[in-house]
Structures are given as structure tokens and as C-alpha cells.
Amino acid sequence: MRITLKQLAVFDAVARIGQVAKAAEHLNLSAPATSMALAELEKQLNSRLFERLGNKLHLNAQGSLLLPLASDLLHRVAQIEAAFSSQDGELVGQLNVSASSTIGNYLLAKAAVAFCQQHQESHVELDISNTQAVIQAVAECRSELGFIEGHCADRRIAVEPWHRDKLLVFCHPAHPFANKRVSPAEVTGFPWVLREEGSGTREHFVNAANALAMQPKVKFCFNTPEAIKLAVKQGAGLGVLSELTVEKELSRKELALVTVEGLALERSFYLITHKSRHPTPLGQAFIGFCQNFFNITP
The missing domain is CATH 1.10.10.10 (Winged helix-like DNA-binding domain superfamily/Winged helix DNA-binding domain)
Structure with a gap:
């Protein structure tokens, strides 16, 4: 053969x-x-x-x-x-990375640019999608590294905690819950604007809400944080997103926080790789760079 x-x-x-x-x-x-x-x-x-x-x-x-x-x-x-074409051990080549929406847009996009500025013979091809699409990209070896917000049950994939995050519930500033602490019972029945199916943000929130028997009523769902924030600003309902995505709007008082008693919204971001695929020097270097860039402690 x-x-x-x-x-x-x-x-x-x-x-x-x-x-x-x-x-x-x-x-x-x-x-x-x-x-x-x-x-x-x-x-x-x-x-x-x-x-x-x-x-x-x-x-x-x-x-x-x-x-x-x-x-x-x-x-x-x-x-x-690459080893025989690079000079002085400089990292050379393309690294394919997939990341779910929050991680990709608010963390990895700027990390990829900074990494390539430091290693000018390298290129990070970053694909941003939802958690399930990222898992599929790594499982099919289209991406060497994946960064996700949700659960991964694929046995082909190695999963390790990577970073910490917190989801925030928010509303229109004129909403009766604006800047208030409310019970799960008070929130039950109110409409929500959530991410699409397959999103790690949605998965984590729905699981936490169901644990409190909130049974959130989904009025609208969108696949970008910007669309969700816009809908909530229009009074479409309560929203939930990573604190990374709403910091600006909260500081400008364009949105208001809602604290739901007992709702556990802290979560992990995860790094995923294919178990049958050996890490490349470029991939290992990017992981180490991100740890320093975001001050992530092992």
C-alpha cells in the first residue's frame, strides 16, 4: 500500500x-x-x-x-x-481556530490580531459561530483549537476549562424590574430575548432558570448579542448575555440590570481539541499567548 x-x-x-x-x-x-x-x-x-x-x-x-x-x-x-523555512525558530504558518460568539467577538478577535503582530510569519484564521458549530469544526478537524461557552459531550473531543465568565440579566431602563432584585416567581411569565438554539449562553441560562422552575418564555431569539440588545432596548423583553457584551450599554444606562435571586449565572469557557490530533507548535504558542494576554491562571 x-x-x-x-x-x-x-x-x-x-x-x-x-x-x-x-x-x-x-x-x-x-x-x-x-x-x-x-x-x-x-x-x-x-x-x-x-x-x-x-x-x-x-x-x-x-x-x-x-x-x-x-x-x-x-x-x-x-x-x-515550516521548521526548515523559518528563521531563528520564528512561528510560521496558519492556525485554524473556532470560537463561540462571545469568546470570538469579545476576546479572541483582539488576541488573534495581537498574536499575529508579534509573530508576523503566522496567521490565525478565526471562525466565529455558536458552541455546537465549534464542536463540529474541531470534531471534523477543520479547526485545531475550539473555544466554547457550552457543554460538549462528543467523545472525540478533549475539554478543559479555559476562562471564567458571568451572564447578566438585563432589561429596558423603564422596565418594572430595572435595577431591582426579584424572585424567580416574579420573573415567571415575562418574555425573554435569547440566543439561538446551540448557543452556550442560552444553554447555561436555560439550565439555571429551569433549576429554579422559572420556565422562561422565549419571545424572540437571535444569533448575535447586538440584535438581542437592540430588541431589549425596544422593550421586547428581558435579555441575558455575557457581562463582556453589555458593559458599554450598562455604563451608558441604555440597559438596566435585573438580579434574580438564586439564579446561578457564573460559568466556564472551555478549550476543546481533537483527542486524535497532536498539538502544533503554533497552536500551543497561541494558547500560551492567550493565557498571558487575558491574565488567565491555570
Whole structure:
């Protein structure tokens, strides 16, 4: 059996993109050459690696088994190339990172810029989505590092606490609960404006609220903090977001805090990686940089 790096690179690209033609463009190969390399790989492994659904290719069980192994090997080859092309041990290459909305927009975006300014031969490609999408990106080896706000039950993923955060309940300044301490019973029945399904912020809040039998009534849901804050400013209901996202509006008195007795809203942010994938020097350096940048204690 002679599996080539070209075959693995084609497999990796098709797995990430889902289409042979687009994978060929990404690899600067012709579509026939890309199809042939993939067919040769499946022949050598005596296994189909994809199933076609509509106009996209999706990994089957055998493909899902191969992907982390192939991605790890390709990363190791990239490390070898970078080690012999860099000067004085300078970090070189691209690091793919996925982060859920709050972490990505309010923490990692500025950390990625600062990291690349310090290591000018490196690039951090940051994809910002919700927690479930980040877990999927790491599980499929599209991202080496993931930073999430919610729970991860995927057995392929290693999870470790990374940072601390607190959610805040807020409302329009003219709301009867503005700047008040209220009981869970008083809040029951009031409309809420929350993040979308799959969001770690929503998951943590709903679990905490249900523990107090609040049963929050979701009136609106949006996938960005800005949309939620705007809706609450319009009087659509109570909102809940990370304190990182509402600091400015609270200081300007555009929003008002609501303290709900017994509602546990402190939470952890988590760093996730694929268990079958070895960390790259670039990934390890970025984790260490973020710890110093945000003054995170182990």
C-alpha cells in the first residue's frame, strides 16, 4: 500500500469543503486529477470514504475515522516545512481556530490580531459561530483549537476549562424590574430575548432558570448579542448575555440590570481539541499567548 500525501491532501480538502470541484480549486489541481486521487485512495484502502447527499459529499464512518489521522499527518508535514523555512525558530504558518460568539467577538478577535503582530510569519484564521458549530469544526478537524461557552459531550473531543465568565440579566431602563432584585416567581411569565438554539449562553441560562422552575418564555431569539440588545432596548423583553457584551450599554444606562435571586449565572469557557490530533507548535504558542494576554491562571 502506497498512500501519498497528495491523496491525503485531496481527501482532507474534500472532507472540509464537500465538493470535488471546489476542493480542486483550493488545491490548485484539475477536477479530474482530484477525483482520480480520491478514487485511488479509496481503492488502496478498499473503503468508500464519502456518501453523496444532494450535491455535497459527506464523510461516512470510514471517512470520519481517517480524517483526524490524515489531518494530523498533513499538519506534521507542514511543521517540517515550516521548521526548515523559518528563521531563528520564528512561528510560521496558519492556525485554524473556532470560537463561540462571545469568546470570538469579545476576546479572541483582539488576541488573534495581537498574536499575529508579534509573530508576523503566522496567521490565525478565526471562525466565529455558536458552541455546537465549534464542536463540529474541531470534531471534523477543520479547526485545531475550539473555544466554547457550552457543554460538549462528543467523545472525540478533549475539554478543559479555559476562562471564567458571568451572564447578566438585563432589561429596558423603564422596565418594572430595572435595577431591582426579584424572585424567580416574579420573573415567571415575562418574555425573554435569547440566543439561538446551540448557543452556550442560552444553554447555561436555560439550565439555571429551569433549576429554579422559572420556565422562561422565549419571545424572540437571535444569533448575535447586538440584535438581542437592540430588541431589549425596544422593550421586547428581558435579555441575558455575557457581562463582556453589555458593559458599554450598562455604563451608558441604555440597559438596566435585573438580579434574580438564586439564579446561578457564573460559568466556564472551555478549550476543546481533537483527542486524535497532536498539538502544533503554533497552536500551543497561541494558547500560551492567550493565557498571558487575558491574565488567565491555570
